Amino acid sequence: MSGHGHGSGSGLNLTLKIWRQKNAGTPGGLVSYQAHGISPDMSFLEMLDIVNEQLAERGEEPVAFDHDCREGICGMCSLVINGNPHGPDSATTTCQLHMRRFKDGDVITIEPWRAKPFPVIRDLVVDRSAFDRIQAKGGFVSVNTGGTPDANATPIAKHEADLSMDAAQCIGCGACVAACKNASAMLFVGAKVSQYLHLPQGQPERYRRVLAMVAQHDAEGFGGCTNYQECEAACPKEISVRVIAEMNRDFLRATLIGTEL
Amino acid sequence: MDGDVIKVPAPGVSKVIDRLLASTIGQKAIMAVTGFALVGFVFVHMAGHLQMFQGPEAYNKYAHMLQGMGGIKWGLRGLLLVGVFAHMWAGVRLMMRNMSARPDNYAVNKWLAASASAKTMRVTGPIVLFFIVYHLLHFTLLKVSSQGFEDMVYQLNGVGDVPDVYQRMVVSYQNPVLTAIYVLSVTLLGTHLAHGIQSMFQTLGLNNNTYRPAVQVASRALALIAVLGFVAVPLAILAGVIK
Numbered sequence: 001m002s003g004h005g006h007g008s009g010s011g012l013n014l015t016l017k018i019w020r021q022k023n024a025g026t027p028g029g030l031v032s033y034q035a036h037g038i039s040p041d042m043s044f045l046e047m048l049d050i051v052n053e054q055l056a057e058r059g060e061e062p063v064a065f066d067h068d069c070r071e072g073i074c075g076m077c078s079l080v081i082n083g084n085p086h087g088p089d090s091a092t093t094t095c096q097l098h099m100r101r102f103k104d105g106d107v108i109t110i111e112p113w114r115a116k117p118f119p120v121i122r123d124l125v126v127d128r129s130a131f132d133r134i135q136a137k138g139g140f141v142s143v144n145t146g147g148t149p150d151a152n153a154t155p156i157a158k159h160e161a162d163l164s165m166d167a168a169q170c171i172g173c174g175a176c177v178a179a180c181k182n183a184s185a186m187l188f189v190g191a192k193v194s195q196y197l198h199l200p201q202g203q204p205e206r207y208r209r210v211l212a213m214v215a216q217h218d219a220e221g222f223g224g225c226t227n228y229q230e231c232e233a234a235c236p237k238e239i240s241v242r243v244i245a246e247m248n249r250d251f252l253r254a255t256l257i258g259t260e261l
Numbered sequence: 262m263d264g265d266v267i268k269v270p271a272p273g274v275s276k277v278i279d280r281l282l283a284s285t286i287g288q289k290a291i292m293a294v295t296g297f298a299l300v301g302f303v304f305v306h307m308a309g310h311l312q313m314f315q316g317p318e319a320y321n322k323y324a325h326m327l328q329g330m331g332g333i334k335w336g337l338r339g340l341l342l343v344g345v346f347a348h349m350w351a352g353v354r355l356m357m358r359n360m361s362a363r364p365d366n367y368a369v370n371k372w373l374a375a376s377a378s379a380k381t382m383r384v385t386g387p388i389v390l391f392f393i394v395y396h397l398l399h400f401t402l403l404k405v406s407s408q409g410f411e412d413m414v415y416q417l418n419g420v421g422d423v424p425d426v427y428q429r430m431v432v433s434y435q436n437p438v439l440t441a442i443y444v445l446s447v448t449l450l451g452t453h454l455a456h457g458i459q460s461m462f463q464t465l466g467l468n469n470n471t472y473r474p475a476v477q478v479a480s481r482a483l484a485l486i487a488v489l490g491f492v493a494v495p496l497a498i499l500a501g502v503i504k
Contacts, residue, residue: 017368080369109369111368111369114366116364184362186285215284218283218284224355224359227379228374230372230374233373234373241463242468242470245468246466248289248290248465248466251287255280
């Protein structure tokens, strides 16, 4: 640690407007809090930890927010910060956002993901199990058990593997839904479809997968894609909207000329 | 155990229709295919319209040819009508769904990437529809802004008396108010197409990261060409170049 910016009084003084909501059935609202002496080296979530400690000391209910690995790979953290899912930095999850990105005196509005299929559980925590249900419909490959296959038995072209791996970067955080003006999860579903689309292992269930996952997406109540491309801009893993084109193409192919009509 | 395979609804031909009509991607495909047909019409219409620059003989001859197409004309009109209704039906259904998917909006509502053209699709679409209805009442049904149109006839070589659509157009767009309405409506149509054309490619899956920049540029360029092609005639009339 370089040790700069740790002296008392040298930190950031911020006004936080945080969405507080007891549960899905109770209406919520923004509540203002003052955060004093926040170190620019802190992560956004560490800043919220400090605020929560102070709330607990005062005997108030701490702010509930989702987090787990705090390394940008688990997909648990969320938060719409001043209108940006995962905050103002591109390709960055909220846990990897640092307070040096903000200036002394800033007003920061913190809201939960907002979508009908993502009901608020408490404060900034939303229920994202709709994603689990979509995944369970086809976000996997069926593999027979038996002897371990040889690692290089199935050749895969480098560029196809790259496309698959790019899609597989999706951590399922839901920022695409939060950013989409239609609360559509097409970037998420597209990423999960594209991940297997480019691999030989994904081929046997290719059409079933896209039909079943899109049907579940729609059944959950997510909106449709209007190609605003907001999702791509918000995605902390830089998933491209080309995965949506691939999903659309395969969905239509499965619907019109698939062998499982 | 059947938990380890991907299950899809029971097979059947009706599933094809179901999936197209009921799924968000199917509804968008309907918008894209009908949009493609309507864009096709826009460019054919524009090409015909530019013949105003060739004078009354050429333009009235072209109009007479179109009117003489009989069954083909009505077939195409029927297709366009179905196209417009299917485009609207899918658009409205998707819009209702999209609005209900976010019942509570953000306190700080920010746009990150969308173009102005994309953001205004649901506004420009209905305005263009109103303009099309008005335009049909004006030139096809002669119900509005069409005083004296019945009397404008043209002596076409080898044919005889035909409606003088050239003169009807000239008289109409010598009026600055009508020209202003036209220019504004066609500009909004262009705004709709600038996003609509590229959206069509993306929705039908005819897109990837290699084509994407080209699709985007082509979409905007085609929209601009449509606007320029359409506004050229009324502006030339207003300026006295066509009379």
